[in-house]
Amino acid sequence: MRKRSSKKLKSPASQEKNAVVGIVTDYRALVSAIAEAHAAAQQRAVQTVNQTLTLRNWLVGYYIVEYEQGGRDRAQYGIALLESLARDLRSRLGRGFGWRNLEMFRRFYLTYPISQSLIAELAPPVPPALGDSRNRLDWQDDAYLTRRVQQIPWTHFIELIRIDDPLKRAFYEIETLRNRWSVRELKRQIGSLLYERVGLSRNQEGVLALAKEGEIVGSPAEMIRDPYVFEFLGLKREHLYTESQLEQALLDHLQDFLLELGRGFCFIARQRRVTIDNEHYYIDLLLYNRRLRCLIAIDLKLGHFRHEFAGAMNFYLNYLRAEEMEEGENPPIGLVLCSEKNDTHVEYALGGLNNRVFVSRYLLHLPATEDLEKFLRRARKRLEE
Numbered sequence: 084m085r086k087r088s089s090k091k092l093k094s095p096a097s098q099e100k101n102a103v104v105g106i107v108t109d110y111r112a113l114v115s116a117i118a119e120a121h122a123a124a125q126q127r128a129v130q131t132v133n134q135t136l137t138l139r140n141w142l143v144g145y146y147i148v149e150y151e152q153g154g155r156d157r158a159q160y161g162i163a164l165l166e167s168l169a170r171d172l173r174s175r176l177g178r179g180f181g182w183r184n185l186e187m188f189r190r191f192y193l194t195y196p197i198s199q200s201l202i203a204e205l206a207p208p209v210p211p212a213l214g215d216s217r218n219r220l221d222w223q224d225d226a227y228l229t230r231r232v233q234q235i236p237w238t239h240f241i242e243l244i245r246i247d248d249p250l251k252r253a254f255y256e257i258e259t260l261r262n263r264w265s266v267r268e269l270k271r272q273i274g275s276l277l278y279e280r281v282g283l284s285r286n287q288e289g290v291l292a293l294a295k296e297g298e299i300v301g302s303p304a305e306m307i308r309d310p311y312v313f314e315f316l317g318l319k320r321e322h323l324y325t326e327s328q329l330e331q332a333l334l335d336h337l338q339d340f341l342l343e344l345g346r347g348f349c350f351i352a353r354q355r356r357v358t359i360d361n362e363h364y365y366i367d368l369l370l371y372n373r374r375l376r377c378l379i380a381i382d383l384k385l386g387h388f389r390h391e392f393a394g395a396m397n398f399y400l401n402y403l404r405a406e407e408m409e410e411g412e413n414p415p416i417g418l419v420l421c422s423e424k425n426d427t428h429v430e431y432a433l434g435g436l437n438n439r440v441f442v443s444r445y446l447l448h449l450p451a452t453e454d455l456e457k458f459l460r461r462a463r464k465r466l467e468e
Contacts, residue, residue, distance in 0.1 A: 137237045144192030147185060165189075187241065194244050194252075195228050231256055238266040242273060251278045262346060275312040275343070303375055303416045303439055306345055310444035311420065315339040318447050326383050330367055333383075347374035355380075357402050366399050378403050378415035388424040388442055390432035400438035414438065420445045 151164065165182040172180035235243070239259055246252040255278065259269055316332045318324060324332075333340045334353060341348045348370050355369040368381040380399050384392055396417035403415040417440040429442045 133236045134233055137232055137235075137240065138197070140188045140237060140240075141192055141195065141197055141232070143185065144188035144190070147189045148192055187244065190244050191240060195232055195240075197229050197232055234260055236266070239264075239269055242266065242269055246273070254278050262342070268342060271315065271339075272342075275314065277308075303377075303441070306372065306375060307418060307441045307443060308345065310446050311343055312446045312448075313340070313343065314446070314448050315343070316447060324385070326367070326385055329385070330383055333368070344370075347372045348379070349373065351378070357399060359402070364395075364399070375413060375416070376411070377413040378407060380415060380417045382417070382419045383445075384419060384421045386422060388419065388421040388429055388432075390428065392419045392421070393429075393432040393436065393440055393442070396440050397436050397438050400440070404438070417441065418443060422446075 147165075147168070165185045169180055169182040169185055172185075235256065243252055243255060243259075246255065255269065255273060258264070258272070258277070262268075264272065313333070315336055316329075318329075318332060330353065337350060341350065349372070351369045351371055352366075353368055355366040357364040357366065366380045367383045370379040370381065371377070372379055380396065380403060382392060382396055382399075396419055400415050400417050408415060415438070417438060419440065419442045421442065421444060424442055424444055433440055433442070
């Protein structure tokens with residue numbers, strides 16, 4: 084008598100695997116597959132709309148520049164061209180074509196050349212888009228700039244085309260893509276002078292490499308910035324704050340704080356306890372950096388840097404190295420954040436330490452232009468020396 088064959092029930096894991104390769108075997112997998120397809124299509128649609136909008140704005144700028152250079156009746160419009168054009172386009176196309184926007188489109192065309200193949204679907208062939216050579220670096224060929232136009236949303240370009248320095252603009256282009264900044268975060272980073280602060284610790288070649296490839300970190304010294312700007316905390320100038328209040332404010336704005344520190348930082352603990360012979364000490368903030376592969380201890384200090392801060396940080400790092408460092412990690416580093424510091428004082432305090440300790444200033448508000456210029460002059464003089 085033949086035995087009746089019994090079918091084995093497939094495990095949930097097997098069902099999920101089948102769904103991944105395109106075989107929908109149960110209702111839950113069906114719902115998941117449809118939801119994923121919808122999300123992917125929606126994301127693609129948003130990307131397509133953004134790219135099409137960007138290309139349209141570039142074409143508008145191209146036509147304006149072409150008319151300015153060779154239009155037969157351009158003389159009758161003269162300097163009032165954009166105002167006249169804005170009035171006629173608004174009556175015909177609606178909002179979005181004010182004279183400020185038209186000037187933005189014009190500048191966009193001059194700043195970012197685009198290959199003919201990219202705009203072929205939107206308009207007839209146009210002459211090569213050379214743009215303004217003053218807005219380009221030697222390595223920024225048409226292919227490079229075309230990729231940027233494809234990858235960066237128009238809302239971000241509105242901020243980028245306001246930057247006259249091509250090296251500075253290239254830096255923010257790359258960092259926008261690598262960090263996936265929102266336009267709000269891009270504006271904040273530009274306003275907090277990220278390019279200037281990062282560039283102070285590198286020579287011109289280092290900044291150029293950084294603008295080409297993103298934030299290149301070969302050592303902890305290249306990761307640390309000076310100063311850090313914590314204007315996102317919204318603390319009022321006239322109020323007095325304790326270290327614990329500043330620490331709490333940073334944790335309340337943890338995402339902004341980690342973005343200000345740089346790429347790869349992860350939060351581990353606040354007031355991490357260090358116990359030696361039944362005596363307790365506390366590290367204000369303990370972080371980990373994925374790129375450096377090490378723990379980072381941060382001490383927040385009000386007022387000027389004092390030499391005993393370096394000794395305390397060295398003590399913490401010795402403990403972390405002995406008790407907390409995992410196999411395969413690099414030795415921990417320390418960062419003392421002070422509102423003021425004297426470079427000579429810092430140099431003597433850090434000399435001879437076995438661990439890597441850094442001291443940086445923090446600013447609770449964006450500096451005034453005059454203060455920034457003085458800071459940059461002092462910092463660049465130190466670098467040259």
